[in-house]
Amino acid sequence: xxxxxALVLAAPPLxxxxxxxxxxxxxxxxxxxxxxxxSELYGAALTLGNYAGILGDSFYLEIxxxxxxxxxxxxxxxxxxxxxVAYFVALLPARRRMLVTxxxxxxLMVSNVVRAYGWIALLARRGVINAGLEGLGVxxxxxxxxxxxxxxxxxxxTILLPYMVISIANTLAAxxxxxxxxxxxxxxxxxxxxxxxTLPLSMPxxxxxxxxxxxxxxxxxxxxTLLGGPRSKLLVSMIYDGVTAFQWPHAAALSFIxxxxxxxxxxxxxxxxxxxxxxxxxx
Amino acid sequence: MSRRRTAGRAIRGTxxxxxxxxxxxxxxxxxxxxxxxxxxxxxxxxxxSWRWFVEFFRLENMRGAFALSVELALAAAxxxxxxxxxxxxxxxxxxxxxxxxxQALFLAPLxxxxxxxxxxxxxxxxxxxxxxxPGLLLAHxxxxxxxxxxxxxxxxxxxxxxLxxxxxxxxxxxxxxxxxxxxxxxxPGVLSGWLFAFIVSFGELNAALFLTGPGVTTLPxxxxxxxxxxxxxxxIAAASTLQIALIIGLVALIERLVGxxxxxxxx
Numbered sequence: 246x247x248x249x250x251a252l253v254l255a256a257p258p259l260x261x262x263x264x265x266x267x268x269x270x271x272x273x274x275x276x277x278x279x280x281x282x283x284s285e286l287y288g289a290a291l292t293l294g295n296y297a298g299i300l301g302d303s304f305y306l307e308i309x310x311x312x313x314x315x316x317x318x319x320x321x322x323x324x325x326x327x328x329x330v331a332y333f334v335a336l337l338p339a340r341r342r343m344l345v346t347x348x349x350x351x352x353l354m355v356s357n358v359v360r361a362y363g364w365i366a367l368l369a370r371r372g373v374i375n376a377g378l379e380g381l382g383v384x385x386x387x388x389x390x391x392x393x394x395x396x397x398x399x400x401x402x403t404i405l406l407p408y409m410v411i412s413i414a415n416t417l418a419a420x421x422x423x424x425x426x427x428x429x430x431x432x433x434x435x436x437x438x439x440x441x442x443t444l445p446l447s448m449p450x451x452x453x454x455x456x457x458x459x460x461x462x463x464x465x466x467x468x469x470t471l472l473g474g475p476r477s478k479l480l481v482s483m484i485y486d487g488v489t490a491f492q493w494p495h496a497a498a499l500s501f502i503x504x505x506x507x508x509x510x511x512x513x514x515x516x517x518x519x520x521x522x523x524x525x526x527x528x
Numbered sequence: 529m530s531r532r533r534t535a536g537r538a539i540r541g542t543x544x545x546x547x548x549x550x551x552x553x554x555x556x557x558x559x560x561x562x563x564x565x566x567x568x569x570x571x572x573x574x575x576x577s578w579r580w581f582v583e584f585f586r587l588e589n590m591r592g593a594f595a596l597s598v599e600l601a602l603a604a605a606x607x608x609x610x611x612x613x614x615x616x617x618x619x620x621x622x623x624x625x626x627x628x629x630x631q632a633l634f635l636a637p638l639x640x641x642x643x644x645x646x647x648x649x650x651x652x653x654x655x656x657x658x659x660x661x662p663g664l665l666l667a668h669x670x671x672x673x674x675x676x677x678x679x680x681x682x683x684x685x686x687x688x689x690x691l692x693x694x695x696x697x698x699x700x701x702x703x704x705x706x707x708x709x710x711x712x713x714x715x716p717g718v719l720s721g722w723l724f725a726f727i728v729s730f731g732e733l734n735a736a737l738f739l740t741g742p743g744v745t746t747l748p749x750x751x752x753x754x755x756x757x758x759x760x761x762x763x764i765a766a767a768s769t770l771q772i773a774l775i776i777g778l779v780a781l782i783e784r785l786v787g788x789x790x791x792x793x794x795x
Contacts, residue, residue: 250702251618255630258615258673262633265666266640269648276651286654326550329543336540352551354775356731356748359768362755363554366561366569366765373557376570403550410547435533456639464643467733467752481643488647488738497651500644507641 277497286493295498305483309506312479315398316462316510322402323409323458324451330406331413331450335420342418349407357404361471364400365391368472392474400472405461409454416450417443445523452520456511463507480506559772562765569762580766590767592743593750597730598774600661600746604668605726611669612676612725613718617710620684631681638674642734645670650738660741667739668729675728676721683717684710716786723782727775747771 277295280288299305334345352360367373368390375387390396424446428438466481473479478486480503487496515521561569565577584590615634619627637645646667653663687710695705711718736746745753747767754764 254614254618258611258618258634258677259630261611261666261669262673265649265652265670266637266645267633269652270640270645272652272655273644273648286651326543326547329540330547333540333544348548349551351776351779352555354727354731354779355555355772356733356751356768358733358748358752358755359558359731359771360554362751362764362768363556363558365755366557367554371568399550400554403554406547406551435536439536460639460641464641464734466643466737467748471752471755484643484647485737488650493651496647500647503641504644 273497273500276494277501279494281492281494288494295494296502299495299498299502308478308480308483309502311394311477312463312481312506315394315401315479316459318398319402319405319462320455320458322398323406324455326402327406327409327454328413328451331410331417334410334414335417342414346411346414349411352404353407357465358467358471360404361400361468364396364403364472368396391472392476394473394477397469397473397477397479401462401465401468404465404468405458408457408461412454412457413447413450416447420446448518448523449520452514452518455514455518459510459514460507463503555772558765558768561762562769564762564765567762569765580762581770583763584766584770587763589745590747590750590763593745593747594767594770596661596744597747600664600668601726601729604665604672604729605722607665608669608672608725608729609676609718609722612673612678612721613680613711613714615673616677616680616684616717617706617714620681620687621689634677635674637670638678642671642732643737646735646738649735653739660739660744664736664739664744664746667735668725668732671732671735672725672728675724676718679717679721679724680714681717683714687713719782719786723778726778730775731771 276287278291278293280290280292280294282288334342334349337345365372369375370387370389370391372391374390375384378384379387420443424442425438428442429435433441464481466485469477469479469482470485480499484496484499484503487493487499560573562580563576563578564570564573565575565579584594612634615630619631619634649663649667652658691713692705692709695709696702700708731748732746733748733752736749737752740746740749748771751764751767751771754761754767
């Protein structure tokens, strides 16, 4: 009776997760292993040609390199700006910390397309920045700020920054201050205490923030398209183009290359930051 | 030594100031632009007007997209929260490899690239002939499910098992225990999960990008196609401001009902 009753609880979410998550992704993989077809969604013959075609094409290698470069730049900026901000937030008294966290959560609730639009209004040829600089007489002609790779990096970095700050701040705020006090009592200065005690102990937050920012960067099609234009396309743009051209097996193979890239980068980040070293050791 | 400490404080303060400017200015600009009285956006604004909001509600496709987004988010968040709650209540006292696998499955959409999920669902829907709205609803349900699951699981794990045992020893069956005892106790988790699922669905782009159809478009996708194909007209700023306003209104409502502090902590 007890198990049967419990199964009633588990069955609906399990059914939805299988039917609309596991099955479609498996089907997509199945399609990626088939030849393209003019009349059907995919051809009858099994092949690895879609993967071989992409991996052997220097165009896609260049796109992949650009994707990795943009992701690395966004991650570096998010860490560089996000860590001190997280430290700032973590040291606030509890009530103020709650307010500031709310201020960081609010932008995450606003759709990314709206936040990208804000950057367009700032960076466009007749946008706020160009108008301001022209008004001050700093520049004679408007600068080309929009539709560049730096626009994608800066825009996406600010859109994703709150994830990094909140992740690190949560870890730092939960940190036992006695570790730092112990280090200082033993004669370590503030810098050494930070480098040898605080920073290593905050690695779980750094790791989860880094992973979130990375994964969201890889699928941020709309932001990349709006701020980067046709010249700054990344892997995710290629998936979209493949789908709109009805090249299903090709788009499916690109999707799994993106997934594989996400998986490899996740492994690298966890291997470098090793958050598990800190977790579970009591805090 | 104290100079270094002051330097540390200065770095943190400066970084925080820069970060908040970079994060908030683009959003503020959009809201300011929405009230522009002119055909184009000039900064600083030369006056205030509602004309772009009037224009927004005059445009049938904008109005329709707004209504569809609200309906979709309400339905998807509710369905996702019910399913997530069921999954969490099933898993709360279970251990072992099967429970770990199920938990990973219920949380996976949180980290799975939604663009790939969108492509996969479009392909499936094309094959089985799924209509647009139910297709979108199920996609947003999958994306929203982890939020309710996570918050309810956290709330339920904090419960004292003795409470449920007490309920059952007083003669309550499993259904009565669930509805009269467990559910009221995990309610903040349920509400918090619903709020996040609603907000995620209301702003979601990557799955909706593939799954919307002619005449059945969500507000974020409508804003995106306007920006892409018709340039940045200020009616977009009005649409964006309405997007922001609805979220602020919802958060304020939840704050009045249960207090936002509990919601944030329940994450």
